[in-house]
Amino acid sequence: MPRFxxxxxxxxQLNLTPAATRALITSGDLPAIQVGPRKLWRIEESELEAYIQRLYQENEQRISALNSSHQ
Structure with a gap:
């Protein structure tokens, strides 16, 4: 599997449009680099996995806060 x-x-992989993925990158939510003379975006596989894990953690915190406010 390639690194980038x-x-x-x-x-x-995220089932998003390229524009939505680019927005994640330019907002800083998903770290990426631009390489080559055409400045093409490349995302390190480990950064994508870390981004996904952050989303899972944020979701768990939201659910936990929601559940504790309903008790």
Whole structure:
């Protein structure tokens, strides 16, 4: 498996449009680099996994806070 993923690869894995994936990158939510003369976006596989894990943690915290406010 390659170390870096393309914007299209990440879009497919997250089931997002390329524009939505680019927005995650430019907002700083998903770390990425631009490489080559055409400045193509590349996302390190470990950064994508860390991003996904952060989303899981945020969701768990939201659910926990929601459940504790309903008790």
């Amino acid at each position: 993923l393309t914007l299209a690869d990440v879009s497919e």
